[in-house]
Amino acid sequence: MRVVVVGAGVIGAACALRLAQAGAEVVMVDRSGIAAETSSRCEGNVLVSDKSAATSVRAEAELAIVANAMWRDLAAELDAERGDGPATEYEAKGGIVVAFPGGGDALLRFAEGQRAIGIRAEPLDRAALAALEPDLSAAVELGVHYPDDAQVQPSLATQSMAAAALRCGATVVRAEVTGARMRGDRIVGVDTTTGPIDADAVVVCAGPWSGEVAGRLGTHVDIRPRRGTILVTTPMRQRVHHKVYDADYVGAVGSGDAALQTSTVVESTPAGTVLIGSSRERVGFDETGTLPALAEIAAKAARLFPFLADVQLLRTYAGFRPFAPDHLPVIGPDARVEGLFHASGHEGAGIGLAPATAALIVHHVLGTAAPFDPAPFLHSRPGLQVAA
Known part of the structure; x- marks a missing residue:
């Protein structure tokens, strides 16, 4: 065929x-x-x-x-077939979803539903969070660890x-x-x-x-196209050890709203850079006017990891995701x-x-x-x- x-x-x-x-x-x-x-x-x-x-x-x-x-x-x-280095930069690093005061109960209910269908989701108190992510803001109330989350390049x-x-x-x-x-x-x-x-x-x-x-x-x-924007820092020593994001991200993923929505997603790469997201908005295929989204993302990321406020950006970029209603x-x-x-x-x-x-x-x-x-x-x- x-x-x-x-x-x-x-x-x-x-x-x-x-x-x-x-x-x-x-x-x-x-x-x-x-x-x-x-x-x-x-x-x-x-x-x-x-x-x-x-x-x-x-x-x-x-x-x-x-x-x-x-x-x-x-x-x-793919790694075995290539033979001379990583073919995907696959990292089974796990993810941590966090909640600030007022959002903890909703996050725990969400995770409880996930466990019922077979997703591993482990609640974390402030002490456990600090052990896994020492640079995380002390204002975070609690988190949930997802050991199966991973990342590729x-x-x-x-x-x-x-x-x-x-x-x-x-x-x-x-x-x-x-x-x-x-x-x-x-x-x-x-x-x-x-x-x-x-x-x-x-x-x-x-x-x-x-x-x-x-x-x-x-x-x-x-x-339909849905635009997203991402910030990339200059390389640094690793200070973010998992994919870490605010529970607001889950709501943005499930929303059909065309207006700008931003939430915090932070992770390190093998090259030492930190990727910071994320935004969602339906603007057709327009690549202009991304500054408001980038500013919101940066502010929210610094709230989650305060050290990011003093980190230099390497670049930003935008892309379009295929959205089904x-x-x-x-x-x-x-x-x-x-x-x-x-x-x-x-x-x-x-x-x-x-x-x-x-x-x-x-x-x-x-x-x-x-x-x-x-x-x-x-x-x-x-x-x-x-x-x-």
Whole structure:
């Protein structure tokens, strides 16, 4: 089977790798190149800590649990294949979610719900927090430790997966998809700016541009861009030992509000820099006017880790995340066009959910056994608008 994967970000690279390993002939098509957009403008989160056990989004939490375990094996696989250094900079560092006075009870209730579905979440008092994160603000009331949270270097991880797919016979075409090649109701290829490409199946992994690509291919998927901004400090000795964030982050993840929302996420990298996030706002694909978000993030980060107030910034950057209105990714066959599949709508969780998403795509495209229930993520689900 010949499969065209539209998009060479982390989701596209993961799908291409697993499809190629399963025997498909894979052609990756991307207008900008591998990891050129969203996957190089994010933090590399592999999280279970921000996933809610609420019924409406529990499927994503369960997907994250499976994907978290898959990442450990995938990182080891890619490291072994590369052989001369880390292929992903995978760090199973764990995460700590903290609450300031007044927010502790809500955080503990949230963690209790997570434990009921199998997420490890361990309450921490002030003394335990100080032992794990000595530079954390003394104003923090309590925290919850998530030992399974991890981190990768997102651009490196994406490029490593794409390289592994190429070693399995996949190819990459630098082009923009402009339309569908149809035979009746079935897609049999795509038209691109460099010429047509025939295919037995097409998988749209175009991140926040997935809605636009879907429209060119004769269907509709309600995926919208949501902008996020991040600050990066100059290198320093390690003073942040886990991924640490304020409980407000969980609420921002689950919100559909278009207005600016900021919360505190702080973590160190192997290079010694500190990544500081995060913001969410729906402004289309506008890359201007990020200063208000950056100022709010900086102020909140200094409240969480006071030493950051005196640290020099190296750079800032912004990226767009693929937002689905019901907060679940779209993974599986299109409801209208036979042979067309979707893998998008992960918003800020695409890095973490990539391996499990790829496993589902292999199931749908090649007919392998489903690794878990695919129904909640289908394009045809009631919570996702599929009519134009």
